[in-house]
Amino acid sequence: MTDDDRSGLAGTSPEKDIPFDKPTYEGYSFPTIRLRQTLVDPTKIPLCLVACGSFSPITHLHLRIFEMASDFCKLDTEFEIMGGYLSAVSDAYKKQGLAPAKHRIHMCQVACEQTSSWLQVDTWEALSPEYLPTAKVLDHFDYQLNTVCGGAKIVDAAGNEVGRKPYRIVLLAGSDLIMTMSEPGLWAPEDLNHILGKYGAFIVERAGTDIDAALAHLQKWRDNIYVIRQLIQNDVSSTKIRNFLKQGMSVLYLIPASVINYIVENGLYTDDYNAQQKLAAGSNGVSGKLLTNGKPEDSKGRSGGNDADSGVEA
């Protein structure tokens, strides 16, 4: 694997080499149980939101950004929300603080089941043996929703199908993620063009990020970028949760109770657990994504890849 592979820049032409009809692991099936397949208002665009991230662990804000997006769509947009998907990065992402994919998937699943009637988890990305750039992940959703499912149905008053409309797939992200799109070496230019040009993004404001600065470099795609203001600021992050847990502090009301139970049952994010993870990774204790210069760095561009921004002394 080259450094480019590890930085997420590998295989950047999404059309080229994605085995969409061949799932990366046995037994995979795309979840549609909570997908709405028929438009209520046939004049609208059927929208599916996809949030990509580590989710280590999932927090209430990861769930809440979908609700903010839903309220935003109801305002005065051409969209009708049909589904919301969480897609976690695979273990190949090698970011500090990443619990194994099977645990992150499970936490996302119990969180959706406990707190939501419309969110669901797709495991295709998380269980991939290799890191999948976001452009490929969105192409996977496009394939599943529009080629396999055939788009959203339009029915007449009697309930008979009279047509179909392709689902519009949009990346749902916090402004910190969009900020990283201006960082050299993290996103391939052709991927940005694919993500923001073909799909578009709903960007939720996040404390600590200057949203105007984040968007300054993305003006070319501004018609496809929708900014959602966070009217009640809440900057809970997975990093802060991990640090609270490490210190034995309560995380009740910050993440779903079902997720807390799962973390406790599996002993995740304790010092012992973290030490075991480091041993298993066979590393010298420094983990984190490798940039093209081979140096470890976490996804926010901080070198060293530690959890130092938690606001809590470790």
Ligand SMILES: Nc1ncnc2c1ncn2[C@@H]1O[C@H](COP(=O)(O)OP(=O)(O)OP(=O)(O)O)[C@@H](O)[C@H]1O
């Ligand atoms: N408090 C928040 N406000 C707005 N967006 C958020 C918030 N927390 C997470 N997000 C968004 O959710 C997506 C997935 O987040 P991610 O898994 O990276 O969580 P995180 O809390 O930022 O993680 P970490 O602390 O490990 O970096 C990203 O687009 C991120 O911007």
Ligand SMILES: NC(=O)c1ccc[n+]([C@@H]2O[C@H](COP(=O)(O)O)[C@@H](O)[C@H]2O)c1
């Ligand atoms: N080149 C790319 O496609 C690229 C680069 C950086 C981050 N990402 C994605 O952004 C998300 C970042 O998550 P974290 O903030 O938890 O690191 C992940 O889903 C990751 O795959 C994608």
